[in-house]
Amino acid sequence: MLRLTTREEERHFEAYVEALFRLDSYAKVLSELGRVSVPTPYRLRIKVLYSKESVKDVVNGLVEKGELQHLKEDSSTYILRTTVGRIVRKRVRAPFLVADFNHTGLPENVQAIITICRAYEWDALRRFSRNTYPYLVPILLSQSELIKSAKRLKQVTGHSVNVKAVSAREAFNEKRGEHVKSIRMWTDEDLDNALLSIQDRQQMIVSLDVEFFPRIGDQAHVRPSAICKIRKTGEIEVTGSFELAFDAVASQIAQVGERKLRFFSGRGLRVSNYEPKPLAVNFVQPVFEKLDTVRDFVHILSKYPHSMHAVEHGNPYAHVRLTDVFDGSSFDVWAISPSRVALIPGLKATEGAFERLVHYIFDRFREGEIANYDYEGRALESNP
């Protein structure tokens, strides 16, 4: 679809989008989202969110507080009106739908917000959702979850899936030590080959742009039916088929996230009636054999954003207390085995705080397998 070139065209399109979100039923809005053709610089965007109860209930609560307005209550559509920009102030109107995944059997505490907007409006909406943490928790995908989810898309959709572009971070060594650079690569590889080369180069994916080509037998179409940019933060930017993006990609993220957050839930001592339910991050290879690595780990933990820390032990093993200042959750993080980190929840330890901490360790230190920290060691992977 062509780019809109004048402000007049943009105003018309925005009015059309707002009319779409004002349709008088949830089903009609979903159906129209499937039909609408979205011109550049607008994008259809989805963000999968988790909440203790229902995402919709949290959003309705924000309407009551006056932080949002309903567009059409029966359709579960809303509008965020705010201003952005420090030097040049811009008014933002971001309409959105809160959509559920009932068709996949997922509970109401995992839902998605769907909008059609430009980048800065999306940023405003993301900032707004970030500010509602811990009531709304983003789904944060690990590299392995992102890769597994992307691979599953081939089976789920029956399409050929190609990687169009990758945003990643890659470590490199300089005289002054190890640094990390951001990279953006364009490619036209089959998904499996692209993922293989990413793993070979030990790159940390930030987002994947994948194209879905309809396929009959071995023959794939030359034009993709959808292009999705999938971010590790549970966000999807869609060009083309909305149904494909929502039913396949967003549903896949929602399932992975729901399973993970359910695994993390109920572990704080107060909610577990003081029965300890710690977690472990297990690494395939021993990683804490050198003292430098233990020190690095302690340093990384002490830089955990929005937290308080207390280093109780830093040599030869690590023991750091971390308190999440967003919601008061606390954890004792132990590195006492060469190939394991133990995360021992304190009096309060919400699933959102657990997810944030695990994601930080995966992102800044290295990824491992999540499991219960006990003699049985049941892994998240085996969680139904």
Add this chain to the structure above:
Amino acid sequence: MTTKEELLRATRDRVNDYKQTVNAILAFAAFVVHDGKSQRPNSEFGFGRRMTTSPFNPKSPSTEITPDLVVQKSEKYGVVAEAKKSLVQNQSNWAVHVEQLRKYDDDLVGWWTEDKKITHSDAVMLIHQSRGRQFARFLQNQKDTVPDSVGPNTCVVEFNESEETVTYYFFRLEFGSIPDVELGQVLYDGVQVPLDKLRMSFPNIRYYDAEPPMPLLLTDLWTNVFSAMKEFGKYDEKARATKIQISVSDVTDELQRAFGSAALRRDDRAGEFPKQKWVREAFERLVKYKLATPASGEDGKYIIYYKSFKDDVLDRFVKLEVEKIEGKEITVSEDQMKIFPNLDEH
């Protein structure tokens, strides 16, 4: 005279000593009750358990004692232990420990058996390796001088936290003998208990029946207890902090359930820790640091001015503790400094 840095280091050492003592007691208990595969039948352990001495006890007949650790391997064998991470250099002060062991070396009542008695028990001094041999020699000298000053079933087991890639607690018998065939030879040769397995079994135990150093207790309160109560508080613009009203008894109860005595098996002889008195002292300390005020007209209730700290919370409370000592114009001589880490003796 000593420097502030030395005081800071000494205070920090006291925190480490306390934590190592908790780990050592837990590890020794695990060694006795666990056979490497599973927990032994009829095995139990408790910290600060109330035991009753016999009428024939040479030091305190028919009285209640609370050893740091009481661990029952079976209905026939158990150990009563006192733990010391450090001892003062001056050996003339060690006699008190010998006397304590003499009290424990008795036909005690309070075991987890039907008649509360056990066929055989040993009184063990669980002591850090740095003082193990010296204390064993001291005990031998005492025994040689006054034979009844050391009981027939008194032992010294030294411990150490290994500084290897995998962290272990190492135990070795240095004095006396352990008649139990399964434990005796192993302890004589030396045995390692991995800290990882220990934490897996007891992830939350942070206290035992001895008062923790104040910075450690304050860190736990600030980073774990108060943080979890912040949502019930009210933000005070003027103080730039969240005011949380809290009671000493509620906090004590929660600390016991989460990290202390109630996280272990409880019965009518079980010790209770952390104690209300320690928590009250911690709150009073926060009042001195201007981080709390007593709630007006309500005894045992305080208003905490809770805010997040950017620097290391334990370091902050260690520094405040040292400043408190300095504020009292306490000066510590070099000789005293040598023993300062040992002020946590219990």
